[in-house]
Amino acid sequence: MAVVFEKTKALTDVKLHYCPGCAHGIVHRLVAECLEEMDEVKNAIACVPVGCAVFANNYFNFDAIQCAHGRAPATATGIKRVHPDKMVLTYQGDGDLASIGTCEIVHAAARGEKVTTIFINNGIYGMTGGQMAPTTLPGMKATTAKAGRDPKINGNPLRVSEMLATLTGPAYIERVSVSTPAQVTQAKKAIKKALEIQKQGLGFTFVEVVSTCPTNWGLTPVKAMEFVRDKMIPYYPLGVFKDITAEEGK
Amino acid sequence: MAKGKVTINEVICKGCGLCVSVCPKKVLDLSTTKINAAGYNPAEMVSDDCIACTSCAKMCPDCAITVEKLD
Numbered sequence: 001m002a003v004v005f006e007k008t009k010a011l012t013d014v015k016l017h018y019c020p021g022c023a024h025g026i027v028h029r030l031v032a033e034c035l036e037e038m039d040e041v042k043n044a045i046a047c048v049p050v051g052c053a054v055f056a057n058n059y060f061n062f063d064a065i066q067c068a069h070g071r072a073p074a075t076a077t078g079i080k081r082v083h084p085d086k087m088v089l090t091y092q093g094d095g096d097l098a099s100i101g102t103c104e105i106v107h108a109a110a111r112g113e114k115v116t117t118i119f120i121n122n123g124i125y126g127m128t129g130g131q132m133a134p135t136t137l138p139g140m141k142a143t144t145a146k147a148g149r150d151p152k153i154n155g156n157p158l159r160v161s162e163m164l165a166t167l168t169g170p171a172y173i174e175r176v177s178v179s180t181p182a183q184v185t186q187a188k189k190a191i192k193k194a195l196e197i198q199k200q201g202l203g204f205t206f207v208e209v210v211s212t213c214p215t216n217w218g219l220t221p222v223k224a225m226e227f228v229r230d231k232m233i234p235y236y237p238l239g240v241f242k243d244i245t246a247e248e249g250k
Numbered sequence: 251m252a253k254g255k256v257t258i259n260e261v262i263c264k265g266c267g268l269c270v271s272v273c274p275k276k277v278l279d280l281s282t283t284k285i286n287a288a289g290y291n292p293a294e295m296v297s298d299d300c301i302a303c304t305s306c307a308k309m310c311p312d313c314a315i316t317v318e319k320l321d
């Protein structure tokens with residue numbers, strides 16, 4: 001008898017406060033598994049957001065700091081410049097990163113800060129009860145867009161990975177999802193690659209995860225995963241948007 | 251095909267059903283008889299056809315699943 005899957009030691013035993021089936025938990029595990037496999041758990045510092053993931057520091061079995069809303073990339077910049085040998089990451093939602101923190105993420109990416117950002121795009125402000133985010137899809141309902149987002153009034157959703165990929169500073173940008181086991185495997189590969197590029201000091205690394213908020217979407221966890229595949233991914237296509245290691249190999 | 255076994259941590263399981271939805275062998279279902287302290291019906295094995303593919307564990311947001319391969 002051999003154990004082929006068990007909980008990573010890079011997560012604590014604290015019970016996650018997330019709603020049933022919320023994909024935040026899956027991504028927490030992937031980040032932790034990658035750091036464990038790279039033997040970087042003792043060397044990692046996570047900059048956690050304001051949003052549902054505000055207590056991520058209780059779950060990560062490595063150092064973490066709760067940052068002001070949207071400012072995790074600025075906090076990470078300071079930490080990494082003082083401690084260049086640490087693995088520094090930010091973990092941010094779409095309200096945090098693509099709304100109040102747009103300035104910080106764009107300029108950290110433009111400066112090529114040697115940190116890794118994990119961007120949880122669930123198309124909504126989860127923690128505060130389902131307000132429209134910059135990433136809410138056209139037609140998608142939110143408490144602040146009762147009839148669904150109307151691009152004529154509310155503008156069109158931001159595709160952050162594509163936007164950041166136009167900059168020179170980023171070394172690696174990939175968008176993944178976790179709506180199937182195969183996608184989870186790919187998401188882990190992307191996070192591992194981003195962390196490895198950080199370790200090599202090559203530049204800013206960014207992994208966007210098309211995620212879920214079953215509670216505020218008003219869907220069961222299983223239906224929320226279907227919504228990701230049917231509605232989110234067509235607007236937010238998965239794939240690599242920048243990889244300087246691949247460009248070098250050409 | 252390899253035989254497997256999953257162990258569900260019933261205390262932390264939130265009965266979300268993601269594991270149930272991805273199992274290729276329909277080995278899992280939410281319990282109709284058990285309820286945990288948080289009020290959720292935990293997932294449980296309902297057949298012996300597990301192939302230890304780990305799909306269920308990969309989808310579990312709460313790390314409630316351990317998978318073993320039986321020889």
Ligand SMILES: Cc1ncc(C[n+]2csc(CCOP(=O)(O)OP(=O)(O)O)c2C)c(N)n1
Nearest residue numbers: 050051052069093094095096124125126127
């Ligand atoms: C300065 C400031 N403005 C607003 C808020 C209220 N607030 C808390 S979380 C949040 C957005 C959370 O959404 P997101 O970043 O998408 O995270 P999620 O909960 O969806 O994971 C907002 C606006 C705050 N805490 N601080």
Ligand code: SF4
Nearest residue numbers: 018019022052126213
């Ligand atoms: S509100 Fe949404 S994002 Fe927050 S824990 Fe619940 S399901 Fe997850």
Ligand code: SF4
Nearest residue numbers: 273300301303304306
């Ligand atoms: S390991 Fe695979 S076959 Fe076994 S219960 Fe999980 S998903 Fe089903």
Ligand code: SF4
Nearest residue numbers: 263264266267269310
């Ligand atoms: S995925 Fe995890 S939390 Fe959800 S029902 Fe299965 S074992 Fe329970």
Ligand SMILES: [Mg+2]
Nearest residue numbers: 093094124126
């Ligand atoms: Mg969000």
